[in-house]
Amino acid sequence: MASDLSSTLAEGRTSVSAAKSARLAAEIAEFADAVLQGLSKRPRSIPSRFLYDATGSALFEEITRVEEYYPTRTETALLDAHGNEIAALAGDVDTLVEFGSGSSRKTSLLIEALAGLDAYIPIDVSESFLADATKRLEAKHPGLNVKPLVGDFTRTRNLAGAPRGQRLGFFSGSTIGNLTHEEAKAFLENAAELLGVGSTFLIGVDLKKSLDILLPAYDDEEGVTAAFSLNLLARVNRELDGDFDTTRFAHTALYNDAKGRIEIYLESLAEQRVRVLGRTFSFAEGERIHTENSHKYSVSEFQTLAQTAGWQPVKAWTDPDQLFSLHLLRSA
Numbered sequence: 001m002a003s004d005l006s007s008t009l010a011e012g013r014t015s016v017s018a019a020k021s022a023r024l025a026a027e028i029a030e031f032a033d034a035v036l037q038g039l040s041k042r043p044r045s046i047p048s049r050f051l052y053d054a055t056g057s058a059l060f061e062e063i064t065r066v067e068e069y070y071p072t073r074t075e076t077a078l079l080d081a082h083g084n085e086i087a088a089l090a091g092d093v094d095t096l097v098e099f100g101s102g103s104s105r106k107t108s109l110l111i112e113a114l115a116g117l118d119a120y121i122p123i124d125v126s127e128s129f130l131a132d133a134t135k136r137l138e139a140k141h142p143g144l145n146v147k148p149l150v151g152d153f154t155r156t157r158n159l160a161g162a163p164r165g166q167r168l169g170f171f172s173g174s175t176i177g178n179l180t181h182e183e184a185k186a187f188l189e190n191a192a193e194l195l196g197v198g199s200t201f202l203i204g205v206d207l208k209k210s211l212d213i214l215l216p217a218y219d220d221e222e223g224v225t226a227a228f229s230l231n232l233l234a235r236v237n238r239e240l241d242g243d244f245d246t247t248r249f250a251h252t253a254l255y256n257d258a259k260g261r262i263e264i265y266l267e268s269l270a271e272q273r274v275r276v277l278g279r280t281f282s283f284a285e286g287e288r289i290h291t292e293n294s295h296k297y298s299v300s301e302f303q304t305l306a307q308t309a310g311w312q313p314v315k316a317w318t319d320p321d322q323l324f325s326l327h328l329l330r331s332a
């Protein structure tokens with residue numbers, strides 16, 4: 001495990017320093033703005049989307065395989081068990097639109113269930129991730145027309161060149177949990193516009209549950225989740241000439257009951273100063289940087305939210321242990 005993590009970290013370093021595209025330059029500028037602003041305000045925070053550089057994405061893949069992290073395997077089992085019923089309720093789907101192209105395993109299960117599907121449009125910020133997913137899915141589903149769209153799916157305003165016909169959206173992994181309720185509502189409204197009248201939307205949503213299960217899922221024994229969080233500081237060091245000592249910050253996950261969400265922080269273990277792009281930031285011992293939210297919903301809470309955003313609940317499926325939910329919605 002330890003050598004796995006360090007080789008993953010080393011790879012991230014090489015690919016970042018080697019890459020020189022204009023897209024990457026713009027991405028670094030955006031990261032710089034977010035970090036300098038986020039470290040200057042109180043409470044300190046850095047938006048969670050910056051966790052997913054090449055190293056962070058590889059570490060997240062590892063999280064999906066740790067014992068304590070139940071969402072991925074539970075959602076996959078739900079798709080496996082209910083794919084045919086989902087397909088029957090969705091009707092004759094011509095085009096599947098995936099928000100943030102997820103694991104191709106889950107997507108494949110859905111594609112297999114959707115007889116008569118013509119096109120698959122994954123939307124993702126990572127061009128290389130999309131290229132990989134496209135290759136894999138084209139090989140696995142001959143005849144399927146795969147049309148990747150590079151971009152941030154929360155900001156995608158049209159599906160340029162996408163085939164007409166009946167569309168099904170797919171947003172898996174409870175990624176919607178990263179968004180506040182207000183942001184989730186805005187996302188769902190935009191998705192309704194994007195997919196069009198009469199379309200359907202399948203969304204994976206993590207359920208509220210006992211803290212005995214919830215907290216370890218965000219702070220696993222092996223320390224993979226901690227490595228995923230701390231990679232954000234390592235990324236600042238790599239890309240923004242930072243000098244964070246990652247051994248002097250600790251990954252901390254807690255449940256905010258009032259807001260119904262896991263909150264993740266990086267906590268300073270000592271009084272210390274850190275330099276980023278020539279600026280100095282002082283940390284008191286115990287001072288935190290907020291890096292992530294992961295909102296949890298009961299089935300009815302999510303259905304109510306979806307309704308306020310123009311979606312009618314069709315059906316929701318949960319596993320026997322009530323860990324995770326899949327919601328099928330139809331645009332009103």
Ligand code: AVJ
Binds near residue numbers: 063071
């Ligand atoms: C990718 C947002 C669904 O909230 O469960 C997992 C991210 N962070 N462990 C989640 C995450 C730490 C994950 N999502």
